[in-house]
């Protein structure tokens with residue numbers, strides 16, 4: 209019995225071993241082994257070079273049975289696969305190699321705003337912005353790190369391949385802009401003798417330092433007890449040493465007698481080739497007058513300067529004197545007025561504050577813009593201008609003789625404040641010829657002649673729009 213059992217036992221073990229060997233042999237798979245990395249990064253347009261592979265079945269080399277399938281396109285960034293395949297029996301065995309076609313040139317950082325920026329010495333840098341792109345990772349803006357150190361802003365970004373880019377922005381800390389001083393009140397004004405001068409105020413601002421009004425220094429003296437022209441100089445320096453200077457002219461004039469009758473000769477529409485002749489007569493007669501000017505050829509700039517230097521008032525009439533454009537709107541009116549005032553400021557050094565509306569404040573041509581003159585009568589004042597119409601018209605624009613011009617003027621003299629409208633257009637012989645007679649008539653009949661200043665009673669027409 210014992211021996212019988214032993215034989216069965218051995219046979220069973222034997223059968224198990226044989227079966228195992230047979231199953232083992234039946235289950236044996238081919239093996240594919242890839243040389244090189246399983247994932248390969250390929251530069252765009254770079255030729256792919258197969259690092260090699262081998263395939264074995266048990267000990268048998270079946271490399272030549274491997275079939276390769278690939279969708280690789282090295283001209284396009286993307287993810288591709290190379291499939292190494294071997295068929296064995298009814299089964300297929302395969303191995304995959306990943307190919308990533310990339311452009312691994314470093315990511316690019318684009319700075320918004322200039323690469324070199326100017327800043328005030330004490331200003332804190334505020335990031336102007338940037339973005340960063342990488343051909344592999346796409347938008348990597350959020351990965352950008354920035355750092356401000358001294359006068360440089362550094363930007364740094366790294367893509368997922370470890371490629372780095374660094375760029376920088378330079379900060380130039382300097383203040384080269386001059387401060388500005390704005391004067392309250394008129395830059396050129398008039399005061400009666402014996403009165404007190406009150407500083408109308410001023411404000412100084414600087415692009416870097418802000419309000420520096422308290423740093424303004426005023427030099428110059430005004431003797432209000434003595435008739436004359438006085439100059440106050442307002443100086444200010446910012447912390448970087450940029451200096452601005454502006455001055456104010458104060459004319460101290462004799463206070464007129466309340467009962468004094470005064471003639472204010474005004475000349476519109478100049479300068480022209482008539483201006484010098486008018487100025488010559490005024491000079492010979494020692495009479496001051498007012499010129500309401502329009503834009504004219506540059507050659508007349510010196511004539512305006514002469515009129516100013518000889519003590520006449522340079523008033524503003526219009527730059528274009530084109531009713532349809534200046535009376536289109538309030539804005540159009542002031543755009544035009546500021547143009548002519550810029551010209552005056554350039555020629556004389558001082559802006560004008562006395563104005564005369566083309567056609568007078570009573571004009572109806574401005575009705576193209578309803579209520580415009582009503583509005584302008586208020587807004588001109590708000591902007592620091594005073595407008596003057598006239599109460600005596602010489603009618604020198606119509607075809608009349610110089611005698612008639614003279615008569616028109618002297619027959620109109622019935623006020624204390626007589627504002628006479630005349631014109632300074634080209635070749636205006638009738639006015640030039642009548643002028644001296646008008647002046648001499650006035651002098652003989654107790655009139656004084658004066659220029660218009662902001663102290664002159666405002667002669668206004670009735671507004672009809």
Ligand SMILES: [Zn+2]
Nearest residue numbers: 476477566567
């Ligand atoms: Zn005019």
